[in-house]
Amino acid sequence: MSLHGREGKESICALLAIELVLFQILALLLAARQILANDYFGHGMYTLVLLNFQRCVNYCLLIFVAIAAVSLAGVGIVRTVRARNERHNPEAKVWRRSQTENLLLSAVLLVGFLILMFAFKSEFFPYIAEFLRTSGMVPWWKHRLTFVRGMLTAVAGVALFFSAYLLVSTGLQRKLVSAMLRIVNRSIVRGLQIACIGLIVLLNLFALFWVRTHVPAGPNVIMISIDALRADHLACYGHNRITSPNLDTLAEKGVVFEMAISQAPWTLPSMATVHTSLYPYEHGAVSYGRRMKDRVATLAERFRNSLYTTIGVVSATYVNSTYGFSQGFTVFNQENIRGAAGTCSAEITDAAIRYVREHRDDSFFLWIHYFDPHDTYLRHEEFDYGAGYNGSLPLDVKLSILKHTKSLNDADLKFVRDVYDGEISYTDKHIGRLFRALEETGLTDETVIAVTADHGEEFGERGGFGHGKNVYQELVRVPLFIYDPSRPELCGRRVQDPVEIRTLGRTLLEAVGLDADGLPGLNLIRIAAGEEPLAHIFSEGSYAKGVDKRKLAYIKENWKLIMNFDDGTYELYNLAADPDERTNLFEHEPPVLMELMLVFESHLSELHKNKAPGMPAILSDEEYKRLKSLGYIGD
Structure with missing residues (x-):
């Protein structure tokens, strides 16, 4: 040449x-x-x-x-x-x-x-x-x-x-x-x-x-998910401490769901369900080595197909791009994922506010996932509810320490909850900055806002700490409230009946006038208005380290039926009389059991028919070490 x-x-x-x-x-x-x-x-x-x-x-x-x-x-x-x-x-x-x-x-x-x-x-x-x-x-x-x-x-x-x-x-x-x-x-x-x-x-x-x-004419949508946030640690759900004044104010303006049930007791399957409206066994992301299938349509893709600007700001490994959560987002910010190393609410709120101001003239869908209430529980000087504690626990509480401490007294358990409350207040403080930015930009009345959590947290109720595997209320009952400025008649409405957070996607799409065809579940706003009947409520217990220790819970009104897949045993609780799930009535309520088992077995049949393996999740060295430090991987 x-x-x-x-x-x-x-x-x-x-x-x-x-x-x-x-x-x-x-x-x-x-x-x-x-x-x-x-x-x-x-x-x-x-x-x-x-x-x-x-x-x-x-x-x-x-x-x-x-x-x-x-x-x-x-x-x-x-x-x-x-x-x-x-x-x-x-x-x-x-x-x-x-x-x-x-x-x-x-x-x-x-x-x-x-x-x-x-x-x-x-x-x-x-x-x-x-x-x-x-x-x-x-x-x-x-x-x-x-x-x-x-x-x-x-x-x-x-x-x-x-x-x-x-x-x-x-x-x-x-x-x-x-x-x-x-x-x-x-x-x-x-x-x-x-x-x-x-x-x-x-x-x-x-x-x-x-x-x-084809410029979208609908209002904006902001979905806030908070990692490991128990409903009963918010004042709007009856907590005796004002841990979240900004969230409480939003709840007063919207619809509060008293019995919102997460479809899994840990982040990956729970948030995958929120974004796809599929049960965990359908999307397959049920262990740290699996991710959502590409062919599953996500909430962000549905908004993007209607030409919404889709923005994700996340701070947890289990909701990053490795596990498929960036699918459908035009902007996906995962720069502040730190695991247990420190706080990140300030940084992801700064990023969210910046995107809100940049896209104030667009119709946007913004998802923000806060991580700070998750282990490790760090003390904050401004919200030091645990001041005065002089027990044996370190001032910053790690689950690994709690799980290996054989004797914890009432003062120790109170201190753990106090530090956890401080994390909630710290997160709420920065969420308040986001709400004020919406007011300053004039977008509050043009934005549908939903707040929920991926799962709750155990504080020794059954001798355990953290989350995963179990489907008891302390893990699967989560906060859920929705502010829809187009439905002022629902201001202050509280829904006592159980609902699934799985249907949040359909609710948000229909709230802004978009097509939700093909999405399972019901519209939560219409349920609150009495325009739709209640549906069956399910939650699946799974384990980040593998596919063992699986559980399935079915809730109907005040009754809750749990099946343990490993040994085939069942548990039945009356949540109205026994909200802490201490008395197993499986052998004492035959009529109730028979009615519940008909639906339960039908759901089990669908589970085996539609069970999906998910896709391999290829973790980087840093992601693997971060999950190991949080206790999801390893011994």
Whole structure:
């Protein structure tokens, strides 16, 4: 391949033309793969089909431009080196390259390869990582994926460099370029070049037209989820301490659901259910190694399909992109995930306020997940409810310590609850800043706000601490209140009947006039208004470390039936007479049991029929260590 004169220019143009066609074919394949994987046609999300094609085409165009720029810069350097060599050795043949020139051309190919690796690493590395995780040949690689990724990239880069060097030093590339020139001069290839340029222009123009003519007119939606927040530790649910004045004020303006039930007692399956409206056994994210399936439509995707700006601000590993929660979000901020290392309410509130102000003129769906009430319980000087404690527990309470402390007296347990309350007050303080920002921007009366939690927390009620596995009320009863400015007649309404937080997605979509077809469950606002009947309430106990210790609870009115899958035993409680679930009435209420078992067995049948395995969750080293520090992984 000559780099001089007309032949050189034709060769370079031929390579760039073929590269453009290949990159646009790649863009179409990537878009088609994502659209089919997410089943956008099956869900009727045609706007997302268009936006995904546009994103992939433009993304591949940018990669093409980057590689083309590197290639042209490399050609320029090689020309300069060759010109210098010819001045020093004018008798040298034009096609013969120096060692320096060969190395430069090889380096250009290597840089282009690295650009491709960086641009498309998410497309192929998860498959390699999953193989390494499940392979018994190299167990020490299982939690060192960052090292493995670097090693694979280095090996591939070195192999490509030497392959490129052999190619350019032996002159084989001239034959390849000649073949490319013969191909590119054919009319079909020229037609493909024109089609690629036309595709880029027309797709972007049509997408611009579609977005401009389908601007959503509905109000904004903010969904706030607070990790490990027990309902009975909020004053609006009867707590004897004012831990959450800002949340209490919002609850007074909206609808409060007294018996909201989470569909799982820990974060991943619970929040996956909130975002998909599917039970945990349907979405399959029921252990730390599994994530939601791509083809499951998320709440963010439904809002995005209606051209809402979708924004996620999260602070917990189990709701990050690794587990599929970024699916459908135009902005997904997970910069403040810290695990048990410190507080993060201030930072994620700052981010949320910034996004609210940036998108005040758009219709947006904003999801904020607060983490601070979760273990470790840290003391805050401003909310130091545990002041004066002189027991044996450390001032910052860790679950690992509580679980291994054999004797805790009443003062110790009170101190743990006091520090936990301080975490709630600290979180509420920053949520109050968000509410004030909405008032300052004039968006309070244009925004539907829902507040809930993923699960509760155990404080020694049955000898345990933390969460997971069990489906007793201290773990699955969570706060839920919704402020809908378009329904002022529901201000201050309190719903005593049990409801599932699974149906929050349908409620929020219909509250702003969007289509919720295909979503199971009922509209909570309509239930509060007496416009819809109550549904069956289920919750599934699962275990982050595996699939054992599974439980299933069914609640109807005041009755609660629990099945323990490991040993096949049952528990039956009357929540009105026994809210702490201490007296098992399974053998004492045959008529009630018979009625509950009919629904329970039908649900079990559906569970086995629709059970989904989920998808592998590929954790980074940092994510693995963070979950291990929180007690989700390991002994």
